[in-house]
Amino acid sequence: MISSLLKRTSFLNQLNRSSSFNRNYFKHSALVRSDALSRHVETEDNNEHTPFDFTQENLVKVEKILGKYPKQYRQSALLPLLDLAQRQNGGWISLRAMDKVAHICGVAPMTAYEVASFYTMFNRTKIGENFVQVCTTTPCMLRGSGEIMKTCKSHLGIQVGETTTDNKFTLAEVECLGACVNAPMMCINDDFYEDLTPATTITLLDQIKNNKQTKIGPQTHRKAAEGPQGKTTLLEPPVGPTCRDDL
């Protein structure tokens, strides 16, 4: 009796798997990756006892940043300080780093957690030396970002959200980074690499892996965002100021 029942259930299972009747044909919820997790993940690298303190150089910067805001509004410095902490900490921000920043700004640690978890540019888990962000929003997708993503995955041997075993690369899929004219593009640490093809992607990744100099910007002969016939407008030199003095 039991065996016959088992047979029947296994048959049903097979039916479920093979046939066109698939229960989960509706769209899945988005998978939650490390940067999107809304909570702290206790690891060896990142826990309550991981020490963090700003270096002497950065403490000078901290003072400079705090100086921009009136004393009672010093919580405005939360974002730039979190960024500073992330840069010092190797591209990601630890629990104690957030606590430290909150302490400097005179707010509750929770406020720092809220801010850091809201903005996707803060990584709250450990990442590799180079943070590879491939844009897959519509313009890049139309220009073949799928291929670029595939190449990255296969060349680095990791999936999105993972880090390579040698701790050199972490791969991430991001929304528009604002370089649609030069699509497809990816951003490695602070630099944009544009007009990519699978081949140039591989050479780029290899260059970075071997600590060689890379060409930032378009990977073709194109200069910046110029059209195929070169520069046709805005020929005279730009009139300043180009940037705020205090930044």
Add this chain to the structure above:
Amino acid sequence: MIIRFKINEIECEVNEEKEEMTILQACTANGIEIPRFCYHEKLTIAGNCRMCLVYVTNEEKLLAACGIPLDENFDDESIETEIDEILKAREGVMEFLLINHPLDCPICDQGGECDLQEQTLAYGLDTGRFYIKKRAVEIKAFGRLIKGIMTRCIHCTRCVRFLTEIAGVNELGVLGRGYNMEIGTYKKDVLIESELSGNIIDLCPVGALTSAVYAYKGRPWELKNVKGIDIFDSVLTPINYQVKGGEIFRILPRINDRLNEEWITDKVRFHYESYKVIEKLRKETPSYKIQENKYMELSWKTALKIVFKVLLNKQNKVDVIIGSKINTTNLRIYKELMNRLGSKNYITENGLLYKKFNYDFRENYLNSNDLYTVDKNDLVLLCGVNLRLESPLLNIKLRNINFGDDEIETVKKIGIIGNKFEWKDESEYLGSTVNSMLKLFEGRLQYCQQIKKSKLPLVIIGTSLLTRVSLTIQEIRAALTKVSNVKPENVVVITQGANFGMALEEGVFKENFSKGGNVLYSIDSNEFKISENINYVIYQGIINDTFENKIDLYLPSKHYFEDFDGEREVYINMFGQRSEMEKLKISKGNKIKENSMIGYIQLMYLNNKEIKRKEKEQKEMEIRYREAPERKIKINKNITINNIIENYYMTDINIRLSKNLMITGQNRKEKKIIEAGIWKNKKCI
């Protein structure tokens, strides 16, 4: 300027200079209800649920009624709240809220009192159109008292706002964004370290935050409300016992805008667990100790005979200690009884703490200022008081004082004498010993200049100070008025014990009580140590855990809410206000008697008209401020003023016997978090 506008064809007026009103408040004032999730009267406006959209003529879009103030732009406009466009908008909002809300209403504790349920019925769509898999969020544990089933959360952020703005702890926050947004503590296993954390259960419009103690126990429509009072501190917060079949299922606040607004402490919210335990553990008949741990059951007749024998024996000197929960009638009865027996050594349990109370003057133990107008005070001085532990509900009133925009000058507006605790950044610590207080009286501190400058200073004097100095409040008042322009009503005394004011009113207090006799008659009182002189203990009460082994004669009496003849009983709080309590019956043993009954029998007070008459006469108490009589004062200057309450969760037997409260207390003790006030965070500007 007077703004005239119409809401659903009803003509309304708002005087802009006198009152600031939002559209939602104007609608409520005119009897029009607007659905809402995130808006709450006592919290700041968030405006993120979008349920309260209304139509205003000449506006392109629908407006969120909760956040739009009525100003001159609204003059001659008309506001519509029930037109099709709005119903459609509400339908849309409901539809989005319900995308990820699980359909577990049958097993949800909020069912029956759920805002989402009710508003879906009124404004929601009859069928769903989304077939996407629902989002699931992990269940979060916020300690032993609050259960967080966060999948049900609709992100109204009421809990976050309550904890940051009112309770002053920043343990909850909005984490992540968009689809991944969650309410949580970020780190795992974080306790919400507030004495008022239970209020987020009431605030939650859905079943995301529910009481862990009440989980799966009952449904709101089965429960009957019985009016009660929080007898664990002297504010006497009005509460509702929710009862079914002679058992308390939960305790909720009654709203009193002057006293507790809408909040109650965790202590009273979760202490009802203990009644079940007590019913199991207690002795149901009078019993007499034969040997160590061996008791003989007696009838009431013989038990009372023994009591009389002991009390009337002229060789015995009888001490009477009356419990803090005892009601006014019983106070009178037992005072009368002791007077007839010729003993004057009686005191209430809380009276034991204090050194000196000149109870001839009412202003020594009652206050006319109930801190309702605390906003007007521009300086606060805390003398030997840990408000967070001694009276959490007054603490939150103080916390929300707005000291204006002087922050830039870093003026220290709050002075603290006694146990060091963090207030906002402005606080100034003046010292921990009695000496620093005396310095203040003599005007030798720098802080005195600030008190002189301030127009309406407020001084709060707590039990921690009064237990260590033998000064009366009158004398402290006189000393303070000399150095500053403190008005006498602005010197507020925080006393301990529910009916302590009434006890002093009746004169149930004795200085130097500890030099007493050899027989102890404890009436429902546990919180003291028995002195060595005592060789015979009569305990008349419910259950005892502090001197259980020493009891020679045990008389079972009822709980404080069963302990009176009529339908209701009166308590007096520390502001002299009457609080009434309805009768609630939960005791199961037949032989358990009311304290009042035992007293009457003892008194042979069959004609109890006199006490009844006194009851009728009693009204709200008037408090006049007079000068103190002169006397020589000796004070030891080097005594430090420490907190009298060490563990907030151990102050009463009912709390010690509630499992979840006790564990919460232990957890916090281990973490050593009970500092005085959590004032870590400044209010966001």
